[in-house]
Amino acid sequence: MSYQRYTNTIRNLNVTAPFIGPEAQERQSGILFKARLGANESVFGPSPKVISAIKENATEIWKYCDPENYDLRHVIAEFHGVSSENVVITEGIDGGLGLINRLLVDSDEIVVTSQGAYPTFNFHVAACGGRCIKVPYKGNHEDIYTLLEKAKKLEAKMLYLSNPDNPMGTWWPASEIEFLIKHLPGNTTLVLDEAYCDTAPHEAIPAIDISNPMVLRFRTFSKAYGLAGARIGYCIAEASVISKFDSVRNHYGINRLAQIAAVAAINDQDHLKAIVDKIAISRARIADISHANGLIPIDSGTNFVAVDLLHDGLFAQKVIRGLLAFGVFVRMPSVAPLNRCIRISAGTQDDLDLLEVTLPKVLSAAF
C-alpha cells in the first residue's frame, strides 16, 4: 500500500518532546497546581500597560501581523542601540533555535553544548540531522574552556551556551564570555542564549557587538517581561546573518497581539525593574527555605533557584513528585550530576508560603 517517505533525518529520529507541560501533568495526576514554579515563567505577570494593550487591540486580531515585525524590531533595536536590521523576531527563543539550526546544520554535522543544558536546543539539532557533543558542567557552571576545546577539535558548526545558565542558574562574568568569543574557532557560530539576562548581574552580560557575524544573541519576553504565553523572542546579530533568517522563518508566524504586547513591555522599563526586584526577593526566600531544610541553594542570576538536595537524581525525583502531590509544580535537571538539584522558579508570597510548608514534609517522606 501507500506509505510516507519521510526524509532520512526524520526516519532515523527518536521523537521525544523536550518538556512535558504542566497542563499535561495536571491532567495525568488529576491535581491542579497551586504554585506554578516549574517553567521559569514570571508569576508576577507583565506590565499592566501590556495587559491594557492586549485588551485594547483584541478586536484587531482578524488582521495578520506585519510580517516584517517593523514596530517591534525598531523598539528592540533602539533599546539595544543597534539597527533594526540586526534584529529578527522569533516565536520565543525556541523558535529562534529551530531557525538557526536550519540555517547552519546539515546532516551529521557537529554542534557542541553542555551535558544537561537546554534540551530544546538539542531537539532542534536532532531535527536537522545534526549531532550534539555534550561537555560536562564544571561544578555548577558550563565549562567554557572545554566547550571551546571540543568546538576546535571537532570543527563544530555551533557552540551553544546559556548565560545565565539554565538549569543551574549560574553565570559567567562578561569577561569570560568575551574570552570565549575571542577564542571561538573561525568556523564555529556562538549561540548565546540570554533568556535570563534581565535578571542577571550587570557584569554578566557583555556589550553587544553586531560586527561579529559569528556571535548570535538570543533574548526573550518570556521570562522577566512576563510574556511566556505570547511567544516573542528575538535574535541580535550582524545584519547579513539576520537577513538569512528570512530564508526559513514563518514570515507571518508571530501573533499580532503578542507583537503589540512586546512593544508595550519593552517600553515599560520601570515595571521590568520592579519585577526584577521582586524576583530577587523571591530568590532570597527560596534560599532561606532551602537553608532551613538543610539544602544548598545555588547562587542564581535567573528567575529561578537550583537547589542542591545533596543526594542523587532518584531522590530529587521523589521530592519533585512529593511537591507535585501538594500542588507545587517544580522541575529538575535531566542528567547527573546536575539532577541532584531541583529547580524552583521565583514565586509569589502565596506560592512560597506553600513551598515552605510542604517542602519539609516532602523531604522527610523522601528519605
Add this chain to the structure above:
Amino acid sequence: MSYQRYTNTIRNLNVTAPFIGPEAQERQSGILFKARLGANESVFGPSPKVISAIKENATEIWKYCDPENYDLRHVIAEFHGVSSENVVITEGIDGGLGLINRLLVDSDEIVVTSQGAYPTFNFHVAACGGRCIKVPYKGNHEDIYTLLEKAKKLEAKMLYLSNPDNPMGTWWPASEIEFLIKHLPGNTTLVLDEAYCDTAPHEAIPAIDISNPMVLRFRTFSKAYGLAGARIGYCIAEASVISKFDSVRNHYGINRLAQIAAVAAINDQDHLKAIVDKIAISRARIADISHANGLIPIDSGTNFVAVDLLHDGLFAQKVIRGLLAFGVFVRMPSVAPLNRCIRISAGTQDDLDLLEVTLPKVLSAAF
C-alpha cells in the same frame, strides 16, 4: 576571518519573502489603507465571544501555552468527528506547510503544485532544498489530471492542491478531489490546503478519511473565523503521520491566548454561519461592482473574488497601484495568465462603497 557555514540548501537559496505585508506597503507609500481587502482576512472579525475570551484571559499571558494544545485539539477533533490524535496545531497553515516539508522533502526532491498557486508553499519547499514542478491552471481551476500525471511521472514527494483555490477562488467538487485521492501515486502525499473550506459550497469538501496516511488536510482560523492575527491552523491526518510533526514542531510555539480564542471560535458556529452569509453578500456585491465596470468576476468559494480585468498583468498592476493610491489594498496573482485578475477580499459595506467609487476612476486612468 570568520564566516558562517550555512547549509548547502541555504547557500543556494534566493531569499524572497512570500508576500509584502500591507503595513510595509503603507510605510512605503505613506498612505494608510482605508479598505484592507488584499490578504483575505475577515474584516467582519471573530465572534464577540472570542474577543471576550481574549480579554478575560489576558492576564494569563505569563504562562506558556500547553505544548500538547490539548483543549484545542480536542474541540477540533470533536467538531470533525476524529480523534485528537488526528490533529496537530500549527502557527497558521503556513506553519503546517513548513513542517510537512521538513518531514518529507530532502534535497533535490520533487514536489508538484500549480503555476501561480500559494507561493508560501513553494517558499517552504525551497527552504528544504526541494524542487517545485508547476503545472499551469486549466482555465481558472487547478488542473487535477495534469497534476496527477506529473506526480506519477516524477515520483513526487508531495502534490499540493488548494480547494477552494487561492488565488482564483474556484473549487472542485468533492468527487474530483476523491478521484485525485484515489489515483494518487503510492509514494505521493497530498497536501490539501482547505483554508477556504468554511466559505465553500458544501459539495466542494470531501468527507474526512483519517485512515489514509497519504492525505493531509490543512485548515485555519485565519479566514472565516476571523483570527488571522492569532496564528492558529491545524492539520488533520492519520495518527502516525500527525505524531511525526512532534519531531520538528516548536512544541511551545502557539500563543496561549490564541489557543483560547480558537476554542471559543469553534464553539460559536452561529457566528461562523452569520459571517459566511455576510461574506456571500459581500462577494455578490464585488461581482456587481465588477459587472458595472465591464469586468468578469470569477465564481468564488472563498472569502474573496478574483476579478478578470480582461487585459494583461501590467494592466492589473496599474489597477492595483491605482487602488492603493486611494487607500484600497488588494492583491493579484503573480503569474500569467492568472495575473490578468485582481483579487478582492470580502469587505464591509464601507470598504465596498470605497471600491465602488474608486474602481471606475482607477480603470479609466489605467487605460
